[in-house]
Amino acid sequence: xxxxxxRDRCVGSGLCMMHVPAVFDQSEDDGKVLLATAHPDxxxxxxxxxxxxxxxxxxxSLHDGGTDAAGRAESARQ
Amino acid sequence: MPRRxxxxxxxxxxxxxxxxxELRRLAAxxxxxxxxxxxxxxxxxxWLVTGYDAVRQVLGDHxxxxxxxxxxxxxxxxxxxxxDYRPDxxxxxxxxxxxxxxxRLRKILTxxxxxxxxxxxxxxIEEIVADRLDAVERAGPPADLVEQFAAPVSGAVLCELxxxxxxxxxxxxxxxxxxxxxGRGRQARAAAGAAFSRYLAALIAGQRREPDDGFLGMLxxxxxxxxxxxxxxxxxVLLMLAGLDNISGMLGLGTLVLxxxxxxxxxxxxxxxxxxxxxxELLRYLTVPHAPTPRTALEDVTVGxxxxxxxxxxxxxxxxxxxxxxxxxxxxxxxxAREPSAHLAFGHGVHHCxxxxxxxxxxxxxxxxxxxxxxxxxxxxxxxxxxFRLHTTAYGLERLPVAW
Numbered sequence: 001x002x003x004x005x006x007r008d009r010c011v012g013s014g015l016c017m018m019h020v021p022a023v024f025d026q027s028e029d030d031g032k033v034l035l036a037t038a039h040p041d042x043x044x045x046x047x048x049x050x051x052x053x054x055x056x057x058x059x060x061s062l063h064d065g066g067t068d069a070a071g072r073a074e075s076a077r078q
Numbered sequence: 079m080p081r082r083x084x085x086x087x088x089x090x091x092x093x094x095x096x097x098x099x100e101l102r103r104l105a106a107x108x109x110x111x112x113x114x115x116x117x118x119x120x121x122x123x124x125w126l127v128t129g130y131d132a133v134r135q136v137l138g139d140h141x142x143x144x145x146x147x148x149x150x151x152x153x154x155x156x157x158x159x160x161x162d163y164r165p166d167x168x169x170x171x172x173x174x175x176x177x178x179x180x181x182r183l184r185k186i187l188t189x190x191x192x193x194x195x196x197x198x199x200x201x202x203i204e205e206i207v208a209d210r211l212d213a214v215e216r217a218g219p220p221a222d223l224v225e226q227f228a229a230p231v232s233g234a235v236l237c238e239l240x241x242x243x244x245x246x247x248x249x250x251x252x253x254x255x256x257x258x259x260x261g262r263g264r265q266a267r268a269a270a271g272a273a274f275s276r277y278l279a280a281l282i283a284g285q286r287r288e289p290d291d292g293f294l295g296m297l298x299x300x301x302x303x304x305x306x307x308x309x310x311x312x313x314x315v316l317l318m319l320a321g322l323d324n325i326s327g328m329l330g331l332g333t334l335v336l337x338x339x340x341x342x343x344x345x346x347x348x349x350x351x352x353x354x355x356x357x358x359e360l361l362r363y364l365t366v367p368h369a370p371t372p373r374t375a376l377e378d379v380t381v382g383x384x385x386x387x388x389x390x391x392x393x394x395x396x397x398x399x400x401x402x403x404x405x406x407x408x409x410x411x412x413x414x415a416r417e418p419s420a421h422l423a424f425g426h427g428v429h430h431c432x433x434x435x436x437x438x439x440x441x442x443x444x445x446x447x448x449x450x451x452x453x454x455x456x457x458x459x460x461x462x463x464x465x466f467r468l469h470t471t472a473y474g475l476e477r478l479p480v481a482w
Contacts (some may be wrong), residue, residue, distance in 0.1 A: 003442075011428055011430045012188035012189075012191070012192065013430055014435050018435075021412070025314070026193055027189075028189065028194065029189065030188065031189040031191065031192045032188070044228035050418065052246050056427065057427070
């Protein structure tokens with residue numbers, strides 16, 4: 001799974017960071033999302049999907065990372 | 079003399095913890111319905127949006143749905159005001175701004191409300207909550223949890239955020255509440271509003287001279303040249319407006335929900351770590367704001383299968399959207415164990431509540447401390463006698479008599 005964020009869409013709620021701090025961070029300069037990693041551990045896939053679904057700016061998108069079988073299967077289920 | 083309120087618009091009606099039956103009937107028929115608002119001759123028609131997907135579409139599309147009031151187009155005043163006219167008391171009130179004007183102001187404010195910045199307030203909020211719980215203990219049992227706890231906690235935290243000195247807080251909050259109280263006459267509200275506004279102007283002037291490390295001080299230090307005093311005042315008014323009734327409503331109603339679900343309350347007492355999840359479910363289940371600022375369609379657009387014409391107004395029901403089975407299964411059941419949902423209690427899109435992180439932390443601290451302080455908390459009156467608060471912009475309780 002590859003995570004991408006659109007900082008123009010981000011409204012700075014910090015919800016993703018509260019939800020999955022291993023993947024998302026919030027900038028102290030502009031309050032917007034920062035990615036700690038674009039390729040989270042497959043074990044976090046469910047939480048990351050949850051964070052993407054709850055994002056009030058719809059700023060988080062998930063893509064097929066294509067790097068391993070687990071990543072492809074994860075994206076296929078979305 | 080308090081003005082006698084007319085029948086409440088359908089989207090603000092409730093029945094205990096649920097949206098009112100007539101609102102649910104409308105929502106069951108279609109996601110977007112035409113309703114009349116305003117009494118008698120002044121009645122006008124707006125689109126009521128109740129379906130989850132339709133609500134997300136409207137709130138998520140600031141290009142086609144504007145929140146700005148247009149005075150030039152108001153009945154009887156057409157052409158009187160230029161299109162960009164904004165009265166003084168709306169300056170700085172973010173809900174009245176569309177991008178890119180909105181983007182400029184919001185950009186300045188967002189860094190002041192990050193999760194980390196808000197967490198710095200935690201010790202002060204814990205202190206405020208503990209003080210109020212002491213007051214509850216002194217007052218009872220029985221004691222009114224709205225008067226002694228829910229209302230003063232929400233007020234004190236906002237004062238803490240804005241930086242109102244302790245000695246000024248009672249007078250400041252009294253004026254803010256009188257200004258917001260729709261049960262009061264227009265003149266009394268305006269007078270309280272003017273005094274409230276003058277106080278804020280003096281507070282802002284003080285911070286311009288000698289900024290401290292609070293929210294206003296940081297704002298003028300970092301962005302002093304980019305924001306006017308009137309804008310800062312409007313932002314403070316907006317924070318009070320958005321914070322007071324919503325937080326007080328959630329603390330009171332949320333406690334009543336827990337007391338009426340003893341099994342869920344026992345589970346929460348056994349696992350205090352579940353309070354975050356419980357808060358999310360209470361936010362969804364209760365959704366105390368009836369509706370965000372009405373939207374105006376800027377072009378013809380189809381919402382929930384309904385064609386809405388340019389210039390027509392839309393009122394969005396957040397409580398109904400959060401009871402849509404599209405969002406979560408069995409939405410009418412209070413179930414803290416459910417997966418946290420993409421609920422809309424804080425809105426959606428560019429106007430998503432700036433203070434959401436503060437509200438969440440405040441509620442977690444408030445419920446946690448309340449339950450810890452009173453292991454035997456219970457209602458002091460039959461549940462049917464707890465009065466619900468109507469005719470306010472956010473739902474809540476008039477009183478919550480409890481014993482322990």
